[in-house]
Amino acid sequence: MTFYQLIEDTTVKLLKFAATQLPNDVSEALKRMQEEETSPPSKAALSTIVDNFGIAEDTSTPMCQDTGIHIYYVNIGENFPKVLGIADILRKASARATKEVPLRPNAVNPIVGGNSGDNTGNHIPFINYDFIPGADYLEITAFPKGGGSENMCALGMLKPGQGIAGIKKFVIDTILNAGGQPCPPVIVGVGIGGGADIALKIGKKQLMRPLGERHPDPEIAKLEEDLLKAINMTGFGSMGLGGEVSTALDVKIDYAHRHPASLPVGVAIQCWAARRATARIYQDGRVEFLTHKEE
Ligand code: SF4
Structure with a gap:
């Protein structure tokens, strides 16, 4: 060869x-979420998701x-x-x-x-x-x-004065606008700074990081945790059926230095699959x- x-x-x-097979970190996180979710419709949807990816793996089908x-x-x-x-x-x-x-x-x-x-x-x-x-x-x-989760990705060209509060608001507004459409529980990748294309590329690349891993910079790590909590407080839940803990599996953030006049924020959304x-x-x-x- x-x-x-x-x-x-x-x-x-x-x-x-x-x-045909979810990476281990994702399948384990979905199983944990299914146990922790208290809302019956979301718990049932998670149960279907877990059964579904188990069958896909066993039968080698998408x-x-x-x-x-x-x-x-x-x-x-x-x-x-x-x-x-x-x-x-x-x-x-x-x-x-x-x-x-x-x-x-x-x-x-x-x-x-x-x-x-x-x-x-x-x-x-x-x-x-x-x-x-x-x-x-x-x-x-x-x-x-x-495509469903890709359709809900967004780019915000914020004013630098909007700062961290503006970044958080843009991410949450993107999630509120998306609702159940991206097939939650979602993983949210956020890219901050650089330029319009750079912010989106950085955001999407965050979706390659293993679930649960935090950014090495403690301030970014805290922002990831704060946004994860805030996104789950929206209550959309698994597949948008309403739930306490199953809107998002994780939030991953990274940044590039920005132009003094710009604060681009790219939000990449990944579905449970x-x-x-x-x-x-x-x-x-x-x-x-x-x-x-x-x-
Ligand atoms: S689970 Fe993901 S890939 Fe499947 S329909 Fe929903 S958005 Fe598309």
């Missing part, structure tokens, strides 16, 4: 894992009919030499997984209409690249993103799955 074939095969496996638009995060070790053509490889993997898993084709031409039929198209799959200093591996995360799967591929051909166990 060539190295490029290994990357393609690994990515097809990642897409299958993502579609946990939701919306199998998402294909997004990848590719972290390239600075000492990893074999990345030429990676965009083509990931594109092939998306098309192959669409047939083999199978996945619903979700890539639609926004100008002339028509579904490409294989989850690829102009700029899709969308690939985010980053470099890892000193590393000798390639790390790929498959992140198929559902928080599908992400990550693998590291080493130069010697070893593959290590970080979020899922290979049979």
Whole structure:
């Protein structure tokens, strides 16, 4: 097998894992939430969600009919030499997984209409690249993103004087506007500063962080906890059926330094079907799955 074939095969496996098995931190958090929720309708909805992802895992079938638009995060070790053509490889993997898993084709031409039929198209799959200093591996995360939760993401171009209080208000207003539409319990990623596109990108990248992990800066960590409490106090609950503790699983925040005249806030919303799967591929051909166990 060539190295490029290994990357393609690994990515097809990642897409299958993502579609059919929640990462452990998410499945465990949903089970805990199901035990803690006291509102009967939300508790019942959580029970259905837990049963559903259990069946999806047991039968290797997608946990939701919306199998998402294909997004990848590719972290390239600075000492990893074999990345030429990676965009083509990931594109092939998306098309192959669409047939083999199978996945619903979700890539639609926004100008002339028509579904490409294989989850690829102009700029899709969308690939985010980053470099890892000193590393000798390639790390790929498959992140198929559902449309219902994506529709409720928001960008606020706040005035700097609105400060932290303005940021909190914007996040809560976004959640109030979303209600049950993004299929709660949600995970909320918030990006602050940078610029319009940077804030949204930082916000979405927060959805890759494990649940329960807090930002290393204690002030940001406190903001994450405060917003999580406030979002759960909205009482939307699981699937918007009303509940004490099941509107949000977590809030993740990060920031970039901002222009003196701007305070952008990007809010990325992830539904309960928080599908992400990550693998590291080493130069010697070893593959290590970080979020899922290979049979
Ligand atoms: S928002 Fe999530 S859970 Fe709801 S339909 Fe889309 S993928 Fe499925």
